[in-house]
Amino acid sequence: MADVRCPMCGKANDSQAEACEFCGARIKPLFIEQPDAEPEARLEEPATAGESEAETPEWLARIRAQAEAKAAPELEEEGQDADGEEDDWLDRLRQSGAGEGQPLPERLGADGLTESAKEEPAPGEQPAEAADDEPDWLGGMPRADVGRDEGPPEGEVPEWLAQYEGDQEGEEEQQVPEWLARIRAREREGGEAGPALPAVETDWLNQLREGAMPQDGEAPPGEPPAAEPPAAEPTPAVAEVPMPEEEPEEQAQRPEQKPQVEHEPLPPLEAPAILSVPQEEQPPTAEPEPKPPAEEPDWLGGVGELKDETLPHVPALILETGEPAAPGGTQDLDLEAIDLPDWLGELKETGAEEAEKEAKPDLAPATLPAWLEAMRPVETFRPAVEIEPEEDQIVESAGPLAGLRGGLMAEPVVAMPRTPTIGGAKLDITERQFAQAELLHRMVEEEEREITPMPAGRGRLPLMRWALSLVLLLAVALPVFAGVPRFPLPSRLPLDLPALTELVNSLPTEPPVLVVFDYDPGYSGELDAVAGALFQHLVARELRIITVSTRPAGPPLAERLMQRVAPELALTNGEDYLHLGYLSGGPTAVQLFAALPREAILRGFLLPRELAGTSAWDSPLLRDVQELSDFAAVVVITAGTESARTWTEQARPWMGDTPLIMVLSMGAEPLVRPYYEALEPQVNGILTGLSAAVIYEQGNGRPAAAHDRWDGYGAGALAAELALAAGLVYGVIGWLLQPQRERG
Amino acid sequence: MPNASALDFMGTVAAGLLTVMVLSYLVRDNPLFRIATYLFIGVASGYAGAIAWHNVIRPGLVDPLMVRGFEGMKDVTLIVPLILVVLLLFKLSPSLSRYGTLSVALLVGVGAAVVVGGAITGTLIPQSLAAMDTLNPSAVAPQTGETGLERVLNVVIMLVGTMSTLIYFRFTARREPTGEARRSRLVAATAAVGKGFIAITFGAMYAGALAATILVLVERIQFLREVVAGFLAG
Numbered sequence: 019m020a021d022v023r024c025p026m027c028g029k030a031n032d033s034q035a036e037a038c039e040f041c042g043a044r045i046k047p048l049f050i051e052q053p054d055a056e057p058e059a060r061l062e063e064p065a066t067a068g069e070s071e072a073e074t075p076e077w078l079a080r081i082r083a084q085a086e087a088k089a090a091p092e093l094e095e096e097g098q099d100a101d102g103e104e105d106d107w108l109d110r111l112r113q114s115g116a117g118e119g120q121p122l123p124e125r126l127g128a129d130g131l132t133e134s135a136k137e138e139p140a141p142g143e144q145p146a147e148a149a150d151d152e153p154d155w156l157g158g159m160p161r162a163d164v165g166r167d168e169g170p171p172e173g174e175v176p177e178w179l180a181q182y183e184g185d186q187e188g189e190e191e192q193q194v195p196e197w198l199a200r201i202r203a204r205e206r207e208g209g210e211a212g213p214a215l216p217a218v219e220t221d222w223l224n225q226l227r228e229g230a231m232p233q234d235g236e237a238p239p240g241e242p243p244a245a246e247p248p249a250a251e252p253t254p255a256v257a258e259v260p261m262p263e264e265e266p267e268e269q270a271q272r273p274e275q276k277p278q279v280e281h282e283p284l285p286p287l288e289a290p291a292i293l294s295v296p297q298e299e300q301p302p303t304a305e306p307e308p309k310p311p312a313e314e315p316d317w318l319g320g321v322g323e324l325k326d327e328t329l330p331h332v333p334a335l336i337l338e339t340g341e342p343a344a345p346g347g348t349q350d351l352d353l354e355a356i357d358l359p360d361w362l363g364e365l366k367e368t369g370a371e372e373a374e375k376e377a378k379p380d381l382a383p384a385t386l387p388a389w390l391e392a393m394r395p396v397e398t399f400r401p402a403v404e405i406e407p408e409e410d411q412i413v414e415s416a417g418p419l420a421g422l423r424g425g426l427m428a429e430p431v432v433a434m435p436r437t438p439t440i441g442g443a444k445l446d447i448t449e450r451q452f453a454q455a456e457l458l459h460r461m462v463e464e465e466e467r468e469i470t471p472m473p474a475g476r477g478r479l480p481l482m483r484w485a486l487s488l489v490l491l492l493a494v495a496l497p498v499f500a501g502v503p504r505f506p507l508p509s510r511l512p513l514d515l516p517a518l519t520e521l522v523n524s525l526p527t528e529p530p531v532l533v534v535f536d537y538d539p540g541y542s543g544e545l546d547a548v549a550g551a552l553f554q555h556l557v558a559r560e561l562r563i564i565t566v567s568t569r570p571a572g573p574p575l576a577e578r579l580m581q582r583v584a585p586e587l588a589l590t591n592g593e594d595y596l597h598l599g600y601l602s603g604g605p606t607a608v609q610l611f612a613a614l615p616r617e618a619i620l621r622g623f624l625l626p627r628e629l630a631g632t633s634a635w636d637s638p639l640l641r642d643v644q645e646l647s648d649f650a651a652v653v654v655i656t657a658g659t660e661s662a663r664t665w666t667e668q669a670r671p672w673m674g675d676t677p678l679i680m681v682l683s684m685g686a687e688p689l690v691r692p693y694y695e696a697l698e699p700q701v702n703g704i705l706t707g708l709s710a711a712v713i714y715e716q717g718n719g720r721p722a723a724a725h726d727r728w729d730g731y732g733a734g735a736l737a738a739e740l741a742l743a744a745g746l747v748y749g750v751i752g753w754l755l756q757p758q759r760e761r762g
Numbered sequence: 763m764p765n766a767s768a769l770d771f772m773g774t775v776a777a778g779l780l781t782v783m784v785l786s787y788l789v790r791d792n793p794l795f796r797i798a799t800y801l802f803i804g805v806a807s808g809y810a811g812a813i814a815w816h817n818v819i820r821p822g823l824v825d826p827l828m829v830r831g832f833e834g835m836k837d838v839t840l841i842v843p844l845i846l847v848v849l850l851l852f853k854l855s856p857s858l859s860r861y862g863t864l865s866v867a868l869l870v871g872v873g874a875a876v877v878v879g880g881a882i883t884g885t886l887i888p889q890s891l892a893a894m895d896t897l898n899p900s901a902v903a904p905q906t907g908e909t910g911l912e913r914v915l916n917v918v919i920m921l922v923g924t925m926s927t928l929i930y931f932r933f934t935a936r937r938e939p940t941g942e943a944r945r946s947r948l949v950a951a952t953a954a955v956g957k958g959f960i961a962i963t964f965g966a967m968y969a970g971a972l973a974a975t976i977l978v979l980v981e982r983i984q985f986l987r988e989v990v991a992g993f994l995a996g
Contacts, residue, residue: 448941450941480790483788484788484789487788490976490979491788491983494976494979494980494983495983498980498983498984498987499983499987540978541974541978542981543977543978543979543980543981543982544974544977544978544981546981547977547981570806570809570810570813570814571806571809571810573813599813599817600813600814600817600818602814602817602818604873605873605876605877605880606872606873606876609876609880619817620821620822621816621817621821622817623817633821657974663881663884663885664880666884666885667880667881667883667884667885668876668880668884670884671883671884683970683971683974684969684970684971684973684974685967685968685970685971685973685974686967686970687970688963688966688967688970689967692889692892693888693889696888696889696892696895697892697895698888698891698892698895700884700888707973708973708977723981726984727977727980727981727984730980730983730984731973731976731977731980734976734979734980735973735976738972738976
C-alpha cells in the first residue's frame with residue numbers, strides 16, 4: 019500500500035490515514051459539497067456521458083469531433099504544463115515555509131487544510147483582500163496568498179482574454195468591480211497573467227463574439243457541450259484557484275477538462291452568471307443557469323461564511339465539469355442574430371422559470387389517472403401533521419428513532435377524527451325524498467331557532483274567563499249558601515252499584531280489608547265523598563280497615579277520611595283501622611308488597627301507643643295476614659288510570675280469590691272499565707261518580723258528604739253544560755258567518 | 763301550649779285563606795296565587811321527605827345498623843342497600859354523579875322490567891282474551907248481566923270500536939304511481955270511524971274530569987262556608 023506524505027510535516031503516512039500520525043495535520047482534505055452544484059452535475063451528466071451521443075444533433079456531433087481533434091494535443095501540453103507548474107510552485111512554497119523556520123501546520127492553521135498552500139500558484143505576491151479579515155496565523159504566509167487575486171502569470175494569459183480585454187477595456191472599466199480593476203491595473207503594470215486556455219476555446223469564442231455563428235447547419239467549433247457550463251459563483255478569488263485534491267478524480271473521469279478547471283478566467287462580478295451567460299452561447303447540452311447569489315437560501319449563505327473562514331482558498335463553487343464561468347464580455351453577443359435550435363429556444367424561454375423553481379423547490383402537482391382520481395377518497399383524511407420549523411420539532415426520546423428530530427408523530431394522526439369512509443357513496447334519492455329531507459331539515463332548524471320574545475304589550479282583559487268563572491261560582495255557591503236551587507236525588511240505580519254492594523256484603527268479617535289511598539289531596543273533595551259511602555258500608559259490616567298508600571300524602575288523607583266517615587261511631591286507631599303508611603318504590607314496591615307484605619312495609623303510620631317502637635304487623639289486626647290474599651278485599655281509591663293499572667297488573671296475580679274494588683275519579687273510570695266488564699274480570703267492583711255515591715249513601719241509610727254536595731254539584735254541572743252549549747253555538751255561528759273559502 | 767281547638771281554628775283559617783288565594787287565579791295570575799302554590803309545593807316536599815325518613819330510611823336502614831352495630835355491617839341485605847344509597851347521593855354533585863349511575867341503572871332497569879312484565883301479563887294478554895270472548899253470543903257478562911240483543915249490540919260496538927281504532931293508528935299505505943302514499947277507501951273510512959271512537963273516549967274522560975273538578979269546587983265552597991260560619995258563630 020502506497021504511503022502518503024503529510025503536506026505539513028512531509029513525513030510519510032499510510033494512504034488510508036486521514037490525519038498525520040506525526041503532526042496531526044489532516045491529510046485528506048475536507049470536502050464541502052455544494053448543494054446547488056448537485057442538481058447541476060446531474061443535469062450535466064447526460065451531456066458529458068457517451069450514452070447521450072445518440073441524441074446529439076448531427077451538427078453538434080461534427081463540432082465535437084472537430085473540437086476534440088484540435089484540442090487533443092493542446093490539452094495534453096497544457097496538462098503537462100499545469101502539472102509541472104503546480105509542482106514547481108508547491109515546492110517553492112514549501113521551501114519558503116522551511117526558510118522562515120516555522121512549521122507548516124502552524125502557518126496553515128489548526129484544521130490542517132493544505133489546499134491554500136498547494137493551490138497558490140504565485141508565491142511571493144501580496145494578497146488582494148485586506149489582511150485585517152484574516153486570522154493571525156494566516157498573516158504569516160502572505161506570499162502564498164498574493165497571487166490569488168492577481169490572475170495567472172503574464173505569459174499564461176490566453177490570447178482570447180487579452181484580445182477580449184483589449185476590446186472591451188473601455189466599456190468594462192465602468193462596470194468591473196474595484197478588485198478587478200486593481201488586478202487589471204497590476205496586469206498592465208507587468209503583473210502575472212492567468213492561466214492559458216485552450217486555443218480551440220478561444221477560437222470559437224471569438225467567433226461567437228464576432229457573431230460568426232455557423233449557418234446552414236454548420237456548428238460553431240469549440241468545446242464539448244459539457245465543458246462549457248456557466249460559472250455558478252462568479253467569485254474571482256475562488257474561480258481561479260484549482261482544487262488539487264479533486265484533480266485526480268476529475269482527470270480519471272474527464273481528462274480533457276482538467277486544464278480548463280485549473281485555468282478558469284475571471285468571471286465578471288457585475289452580472290450574475292444566469293444573466294451574463296446567454297443561452298445562445300451555450301451548446302445544445304448546456305446546463306441550466308445556476309441561481310443568482312441574491313436568491314441563495316439562508317443556509318447556503320451560512321456555508322459561504324464558514325467557507326470563507328475555514329477554507330479561505332477553496333472555491334465557493336466549482337462545478338464538477340470544471341467549466342469556468344463565462345466572461346462578462348459575452349453580454350455583447352447579438353442574441354437575436356444567433357440561430358438556435360428549437361429546443362434550445364425553449365430552454366432560453368424557460369430559463370427564468372427554472373431558476374425560479376430552483377429557488378422555490380415546490381414539487382410539481384401530481385397527475386392522477388382518471389380511474390385513480392375517481393377512487394380517491396374525498397375529504398376522508400384531514401392532514402393533521404404540519405411541518406414545523408426544525409427548532410420547534412420534537413426530538414424523539416425513545417425507540418429506535420431516539421435522538422432524531424422531526425419524526426412524524428403518530429398520535430395526532432390517530433387521535434384526529436376522520437370522516438367515515440364507510441357509506442360515503444352518494445345516495446340515490448328521488449326528488450320526493452329530497453323534498454322530505456329538506457322539510458325535515460327546515461323543521462330541525464325551526465326547532466333550534468330562538469323565538470324572539472313578544473313585547474309585553476297591554477293585555478286584553480280576560481272578560482270571558484271572568485264571566486265563566488263568575489257564572490260557575492254563583493252556580494256552585496248559591497245552593498251551598500242559600501240552599502237554592504235544589505236538585506232531586508238520583509233515582510236510577512247504576513249497573514255497577516248492585517254488584518258492588520253484593521260483593522261487600524259477601525266479604526268475610528274476620529280478615530281486614532286493605533284500602534289503598536292512591537290520590538293526592540287535590541282530589542279529596544271528590545274521592546272522599548265517593549269513598550265515604552263505601553267506608554260506611556264497610557264500617558257497618560264491622561270490617562276492619564288497613565290503609566296503605568304509594569304517595570307520601572296518602573296516609574294523612576286516610577286518617578282524615580277515617581275520622582269523617584263515622585264520627586258518631588268514634589272509630590279507634592289500632593282497633594278498627596290501622597295505617598301501614600307510605601309504600602315507596604312505585605310499581606316495583608306494589609309487586610313486592612303483593613308478594614311479601616311484611617317485607618315491603620316495616621313500620622306504619624300513626625301507630626297506636628301500644629304499638630310504639632314496634633311494627634304495624636305486630637298489631638292484632640294483622641296477626642293472620644302474611645300475604646295479600648289474606649285480606650278480605652283490596653280497595654283501591656285512585657284518581658288516575660296509571661295507579662289503577664299498576665295495582666291491577668302487579669297485585670292482582672297475587673290476590674287469588676280476594677276481590678279487587680276500584681273507587682275511581684270520574685275522569686279515570688272509562689279506562690278502567692274494560693278490566694271490570696271482561697268475562698274474567700280483573701276488577702270485581704267499581705264505584706265512581708257522585709250520583710252512585712248518593713245512591714250508595716241512601717242504601718246505607720246514612721246521608722253524608724255526597725248528599726251535601728249534590729245540589730252544588732248539580733248547579734255547577736248545569737252551568738258547565740250551559741257554558742259548553744253556548745260555546746258550541748258560538749262556534750257554529752262563527753263558522754257559518756265565515757266566508758266560504760275560509761271554512762276549510 | 764295552645765289547646766287543640768285553637769290549633770284547629772288556626773288551621774281552618776289558614777286553609778280558608780289559602781283557598782281564597784288559589785281561587786284568586788280566576789281573576790288573573792297574581793302574587794297571592796303564587797305564594798299559595800309555592801307554599802303548597804314546599805310543604806308537600808318537606809312532608810314527603812319526612813315521611814320517607816320516618817317510614818322508609820330509618821326503619822329500613824338506620825335502625826338495623828344502629829341496633830346490630832358491627833354485626834349489621836356483615837348483613838348483605840343491609841350493606842348492599844347502604845352502598846347503593848351512598849352511590850345515589852353522588853348524584854348531588856355534577857363531578858361525582860357518574861358514581862351514582864349504578865344505583866340509577868338498577869332502579870330504572872328493575873322498574874322497567876316490572877312495568878313491562880306487568881303490562882304483558884296483566885293487561886295485554888287478559889284484555890286480548892276478553893276481546894275474543896266477547897264474540898261468544900251465549901256468554902253472559904258476570905258484572906253487568908247483559909244478555910240477548912243488548913249484549914250482541916254491545917259486542918258489535920266494542921268490536922267495531924276496537925278495530926277502527928287500531929286501523930286509525932295504522933300509518934302504512936300503498937304508494938301510488940305518482941309517488942304519493944294514500945290509504946284505500948275502506949281503510950280510510952274505518953279509520954274515520956276509529957277517530958270518532960277516540961273522540962268519544964276523550965270526551966267521556968274530559969266530562970269526568972270536569973265533573974270531578976266541579977265536585978272539588980263544591981267541596982271548597984262548603985269549606986269556606988264552614989269557615990265563615992265558624993267566624994260568625996264566634
